[in-house]
Amino acid sequence: MKPNHPLLSITTLVLALSLTLPEWARADDWNLEFGGGVLVMDPPWKGMPTQHQSLPYVRAEYGRWRLGVQYGLFQYRLTPAEWPVDVGIGLDYRDEVYESLFYSDDDLSDDPVFEGYDSPDGEGVARLDLRWQDLVVRLRQDVTDQSGGTSGEISYLHPVYQGGKGFQVRLGGGVVWKDREYSRYLYGIEGDNIDRSVGRYPYLPDDALNYVASMQVIYPFNQQWALSAHAHYEWLDETVSDSPLVGQDGLGRFMLFLTYRP
Secondary structure (H helix, E strand, C coil): CCCHHHHHHHHHHHHHHHCCHHHHCCCCCCCCEEEEEEEEEEEECCCCCCCEEEEEEEEEEEEEEECCCCCCCEEEECCCCCCCCEEEEEEEEEEEECCCCCCCHHHHCCCHHHHCCCCCCCEEEEEEEEEECCCEEEEEEEEECCCCEEEEEEEEEEEEECCCHEEEEEEEEEEEEEEEHHHHHHHHHHHHCCCCCCCCCCCCCEEHHHHEEEEEEEEEEEEEEEEEEEEEEEEEEEECCCCEEEEEEEEEEEEEEEEEEE
């Protein structure tokens, strides 16, 4: 990874902003939810084993300001709370690269195609969210001069079963889009990364459009404690799956969190 990692710069900016919020942006108190859980991922990289990580869970709202799992590093709500459409803008960290911070260095691929491969870094991005009922539209744009790329997603997750005490099952799906610059940053092979002796032939993917299916289960124990699980599967566009770095047609992700609301 590069010494001046964009995550450090973005985190420093977030902390500075949190200490200098103007009075008009402040609310009477915080709305907090925190906890921890596990993340299991089946990455698309050739020869990459299934990844397991323990992660903290944080979601915080303070007036129009918010941060955490749903919102990224931080986000500011542009629309009034009473509006049916919620629009937020902020900063986030986008990390889908081969040597992601979410992967253990000991569990990277043993496939020869990655011998001598120089993985790109994760990047700080500007993020725009639009939420209307069960529909979410999200755009991300690199702001740290890494890929220069844009990605977006549209997702719909609707309750199909609601039981007592807030128990619910939600099913849905959507699409994930990556522009040409971002697709090439992740899956392209050019310049010094070309090495035909290990199968890293020149490759420049185009825009990618992936289809997604997802399921969420929420089980509250009481008003404070809850268990939530989220399963996600993404079918990769051919321009991605045809890359010499990619070994499968899709990627999976499962998250399980135990959370607490004070």
